[in-house]
Amino acid sequence: MLKAVTCSFAALLLSMPVSALNTNQIPFIQQAAKIDGLIDDNVWHQALEIDINNVTWPYENEKSPVKTKAYIYENGQSLFVAFDAKDPNPNLIRAFYRDRDRAWEDDLVGIKIDSFNNAQSAYQFFINPLGVQQDSIENELTKSENGSWNGIWDSAGTINEDGFIVEIEIPLRVLNFSNSTGNKTMAMEFLRFFPRNERLRISSMTLQHANPCWICQMPKYQGLAKAKQSSDIAIIPTLVGNSQETRDIEQGKAKPWQKAHNIEPGLDIKWAITPDTTLNATLNPDFSQVEADTGQLSVNNSFSLFFPEKRAFFLDNSDYFSSHLNLIHTRNISAPDYGVKLTGNKSGHTFAGFIANDERLNVVIPGNLGSRVVSLERKSENMALRYRRDVNKAFSFGLTSTTRQSETYKNQVASFDAKYKPTKSDLFELQLFGSDTQYDQQFVDYLCDSTLANCDLTESVLRVTDDDARGVGYYLNYEHNQKHWKAFSSYQSRDAAVRTDMGFITQVDFNKFVFGGEYRWYGTEQNWWNRAKWYGDWDISHNENGELLEKEVQTNFSINGPLQSFIDFGVEHRKRTGLRHDETRIAIDGNTSLFTENSQWTYLELKPMAGIFAGLKLSKSNRVDLANNRLGDLTFVRPVINLNIGKHFELRFRHTYEKMNAEGADVYSANLTDVRLTYQFNINSYLRLAIVNTDISRNPNNYINEVDATYKSLSTQLLYSYKLNPQTVFFAGYSDHGFQDDDLSKIIKDDKRIFMKFSYAWLM
Structure with a gap:
């Protein structure tokens, strides 16, 4: 009888998949999978299979409405991961051709890796169904995600009649990890983001919302006994060229253009001395800003x-x-x-x-x-x-x-x-x-x-x-x-x-005490809303001598609803000092006025269907007019619209309007418009036009000091980009800038340039 039971148990073990026998063991397989978004290589049958079936946001550990499986293995030089994401309505999949790190609102699958297993940080690799990459580093110390970080890794995605498939290869040279021999332990989470009426975060693990450290809860995976950095040197030569014309414009007259031409070679070297130690060096680097910064309004x-x-x-x-x-x-x-x-x-x-x-x-x-x-x-x-x-x-x-x-x-x-x-x-x-x-x-x-x-x-x-x-x-x-x-x-x-x-x-020259709290409500699939939060805090600030700078109380209520909507209402009451009456003295008491500011704001956000984002921020307040040291009435409006037309074309529009009145008359009105039009040819290249326009009107009769009644500026940039990877890139473009003040009848250009950048990453 015992022999029969033993034989039956052995047969059961042999019939079980590898994932059931070695739940957290990443298999070593010498073969490298072909990254084409198909999962038709036999090697995937030997990989560790992982179910991604638990909704961790906005709900806490509820069953996923869609099926997703991940497969993972390593060959000593790379991690190979594949995702089979089923979808009962593939026509609703949200996926667009975008530049890397710009597809966070799409359908996504990906993996988080705490490579040191110390719950301090995690690499994040996410891919949309067309293979567009997003990567970042989550920092537990600062509770932030650095989306500017870029690694060199490979991915491919395909949409099919059952959903979509994604394959990725992450070279181990991208990761920092322990330089120990034998098996290594890394914490990992496998994820799918499913944006429809709600944006569901679907995970391979359970997540306790009472614990704010999400990295700490990631399960452990062992393997990588033969892991090595393989190619441990990257050499990236860079060539940057530009032709620039600038001129001074004084008292309404434009001086002659001053021309300058410049070609600068540069060199970056990255050496992974060991898997956990990296040396970077750069000579005559290109630290130019290729893409124009988002416009910011700073009037008051x-x-x-x-x-x-x-x-x-x-x-x-x-x-x-x-x-x-x-x-x-x-x-x-x-x-x-x-x-x-x-x-x-x-x-x-x-x-x-x-x-x-x-x-x-x-x-x-x-x-x-x-x-x-x-x-x-x-x-x-x-x-x-x-x-x-x-x-x-x-x-x-x-x-x-x-x-x-x-x-x-x-x-x-x-x-x-x-x-x-x-x-x-x-x-x-x-x-x-x-x-x-x-x-x-x-x-x-x-x-x-x-x-x-x-x-x-x-x-x-x-x-x-x-x-x-x-x-x-x-x-x-x-x-x-x-x-x-x-x-x-x-x-x-x-x-x-x-x-x-x-x-x-x-x-x-200040000290500040803050006290506050928040309360959260969690909805269910039966509610029209899925998450709500009340927040409030009180703070007080003094200078080094104990003189009051500011005292404030604020509260807001927010709720997440259908169509991925988000609504936030808030009020604020603040007492704050204005400008110094006598600028030659640092003192606050007897040298400033104490003003009372009250404000109300509303923020609304909506993603009703694929490729559409709409946001609106409104606020009405009485604020200190910092140019004239008095209280004024401030109106602020900022609409944002991001619109995709087809899979390749995107429009991003953001406008900021700010208007202040004081003592029964206008003080200023300011408008800043930031428009970006992008045609994404494929996952590697795009053509983008950026236009940033500023228009500020002031009422000189309502200012203490003399000011221009008009200031306008217009900046444009046309940029072509081709990226084989984040460090093998080609940029070419044109940009210009002009302005208008009271001495000018129209916007006059004072800067224009043509620029080019080329860099290539040799991995050794």
């Missing part, structure tokens, strides 16, 4: 605008430099001749550092009521160092150091940060930092546009000429998170003298 704003980093050298392993505060913002380095970067992660020790020079010196001068940017045509040296120790999955700490120096100017910053999660619901964060800064006379000359003796003193000038060179700051944060509610509190303080010139911190 006293702080510097933020622009994201887009350049490959700085983006590679940029999450290794992250901390709770933005102490390293590499876009401050605008025109380097060289750069060297070393990054690595070994047994819970993460280290990163870079040095780079810069032909320019751009420095933010922060204050407590505003900031200014000083831009000097002189060389500087820049260095950043970062170390993080992950003691365990509950506790980690880090050290950061940055240096910027140029002639007699220098800024040095040192920081300590820590993160502690005693339970899955509780989080403590801490960051301490100090700086030592020495400005020189050129900073004063730039801000004054003359000598200090003839200068109109402003906060920025006073901050630069302050004798106090050293400052300290700190940040404390606590959160308690449950499935239905969250409570949080934070406190941060920055001395008047603290500076983070390598980072992006625009406000100093």
Whole structure:
């Protein structure tokens, strides 16, 4: 009897698929699958089979309405993953030809990989049914996703009568992982995004919404015993050329065009010294902005605008430099001749550092009521160092150091940060930092546009000429998170003298306390809505001397509904200081007026069918008129429309309208229109026209100081792009810029250029 049972059990085991026997073991198969979006290679029958059948958002662990299977194996040099995504209505599949990283709203399948199995970060690889790639790095420390990161990997997708199929190959050279021998453990999640009336996040795992750390919940997969980087050197030569014409326009007269032609060769080298340590070097790199930044309107704003980093050298392993505060913002380095970067992660020790020079010196001068940017045509040296120790999955700490120096100017910053999660619901964060800064006379000359003796003193000038060179700051944060509610509190303080010139911190000389919470409701498939949230917080800020800067309370209610709709209503009540009456004194009390601001806003978003996105932000408030130091009535409207016509053509439209009235008369009205038309020939190439138009009208009779009644500007860019991969690219285009003020009767061009870029990645 026992023998018969044993034989029957053995027969049952032999009949079971490989995935049932080795649930979390990634098989090693020498053969490389052909990446064509068909899954017709025999090798897929030997791969580990994984069901993607659990809806984790907006619902918590409900059965998927569609069937999806993933298959995975490795051959020591690459991970091979295939997805078979069934769909009862293939004609409803949302898929368009787009540039990489622009198809996040489409049907998607993909994989998340925590390659160090330390719950600190995860690579994300997603593909739409036509093979368009999206990749990013999710950072658990900062709760952010860096979509600017680009890896070189292969994918293909096909739509069929049963749904769609996607195949991908991820070379192990793309990943950083442990350099240990034998089996390696990585956490992985296999995903499908199913956007119809709702956008369902369908996963291979269960996800507990009470735990805000999603990476921590990813299941473990073992394998990769023979994993190696194979080709561990990438050499990317670059050639950039441009022909530029510029001219000055003064008092309504255009001066002659000044022509300049430039051809610049460059070289980037990436060497994976080991699977967990990478060296990057660049000589005469191309750090030009190929694609125009999205237009931003800054009419009634006293702080510097933020622009994201887009350049490959700085983006590679940029999450290794992250901390709770933005102490390293590499876009401050605008025109380097060289750069060297070393990054690595070994047994819970993460280290990163870079040095780079810069032909320019751009420095933010922060204050407590505003900031200014000083831009000097002189060389500087820049260095950043970062170390993080992950003691365990509950506790980690880090050290950061940055240096910027140029002639007699220098800024040095040192920081300590820590993160502690005693339970899955509780989080403590801490960051301490100090700086030592020495400005020189050129900073004063730039801000004054003359000598200090003839200068109109402003906060920025006073901050630069302050004798106090050293400052300290700190940040404390606590959160308690449950499935239905969250409570949080934070406190941060920055001395008047603290500076983070390598980072992006625009406000100093303040301390701020914040307390708040939120409550969440979860719908079911029987409800017309699927998710709702109430949020509220209260905060108060003082300067270093204990003088009130701002006190605010705000609350909002949001709900997700049909047609992928999202509606958010909010109100805000704030008391804040206006501008200083006497700019020669930093003091707040007796030198400013305290204003009461009230505002209401609404944001609506809708994705009713494939290829259509509509959004609208409306707000009505009384705000401080910063140009005239009084309270005014502000109206703000921003519609956004993204429209696909067919599989290849896309229109993106965004318009910002802002109007202020004060004392019964207009102060200003501002319009900014950003239009982008793209024809995507295939997944590799596109032609794009970008138009950014600004139109600002002011009422000079309602201003204290003299202002232009009219300012208009128009920027256009026509760009052709071909990308074999993120580092083998060809760009060619034309751009121009013109403006109009009171001295001009129409927009006159002051800049026009033709540009070209070519780079090729040799993988060795």
